[in-house]
Amino acid sequence: MKRYILHTPFSIYHFETSTWTHSVHKHTYFEIIFILRGNGIHHINGNAFQYNEGDVFLLGPEDFHHFDIGDPTEFCFVRFNESIHKEYPGDKDRPWQPVIRTLLNTSSQSRGSIVADKQEKQKLHHLLHVMEAEYANDQSPYFEMIRDSLMRSMLVILARNLFSQTPARPVLKDSIEAILMYIRQHIYQPEDLSIEHLASTFNYAPAYISLFFKKQTGEPLKQYIIRHKIKLIEARLLYSQLTLTEIADEFGYTDESHLCKQFRKYTGSSPTTFRKRA
The missing domain is CATH 1.10.10.60 (Homeodomain-like)
Incomplete structure (x- = not known):
């Protein structure tokens, strides 16, 4: 199985397609997948999930996936390594640190899209819009600070939604x-x-x-x-x-x-x- 590699700590990949050209693959990084338009089936670790406009997926390095596209789909992939979740002086006492750490160590593949609430989806998409605008000027001395703040907000919102869900298929203790x-x-x-x-x-x-x-x-x-x-x-x-x-x-x-x-x-x-x- 092919494994995609991210050679930078962070990247954004925004594109539209009617045909998925990538084979089933894993990554060396995390990625938040935004469905901006379209619908189809997202296959994750052998499970099939219907996707629609507004859905948001979170995949970790060991998850493998591919898409069967129905209507032409506009995607935005926010890709990041664990290094993006770095601690600054004083961060150890921040309540969001353990929340994000737990999120990145929790398998979400059995749940499909993490966010179901329309307003929560809108918040994440607004943050993505700001993130893309800042990413266009990633040489700015302020970019990393803004990026890290936006990423922190995205991840905490994802954690809030993920941890409040009842898993669609509970993880069995001996699985x-x-x-x-x-x-x-x-x-x-x-x-x-x-x-x-x-x-x-x-x-x-x-x-x-x-x-x-x-x-x-x-x-x-x-x-x-x-x-x-x-x-x-x-x-x-x-x-x-x-x-x-x-x-x-x-x-x-x-x-x-x-x-x-x-x-x-x-x-x-x-x-x-x-x-x-x-």
Whole structure:
């Protein structure tokens, strides 16, 4: 399956089409998909959802999707890496920080369009209109501040709507989706991602949870956790000024040396070389 890569922390892709030309694909980034006009079917992770004008979808890096277009459709994709959700001094005490963090770690693929209320859709589309106007002048010294403020507002509105919904199809505690969600939510706490802890959390035998995970995803459980962590570390190296020691501490490594050894094993280069080359 093809995986699309975003080489910048943020981009907006606005277009209109009557034929979807992209194959089923995943991303290395998050994207908010606005349906500005048209209708059809949005296929997400094997589920099919009717889409109409005004709908808004949120997809994460592990979601795969494509569209069957009915009437000609005008799309706007707001694409962003996790680095866009950065903390400024004093942000740790802001109530919106945990809300956005939870939103980005919560699977929304079983719900289709996140927003149902007409007024909520209008608020998001108004924010998008301002965002696009500012994006046309993205070299302005004020652009990042305005962009981050608008993104924060969009994400909090999406969170408000998502968390107030009753899921169309509840995530079962022992489903692969629940395990993947748990891994994303606890990627910074390695002690919570041991085979024994995961088996206890999801009421499986340690040997069986590994077999179950590989059968459902095609990838060993330990390898998936490490690869997911490495992808997040790559984003830190590309889009932050954190030192290797700070990154190692953030992701629960015993020291910088352990981080470098594992990073080289999975990417073929050291973190320092990766950062310089990028």
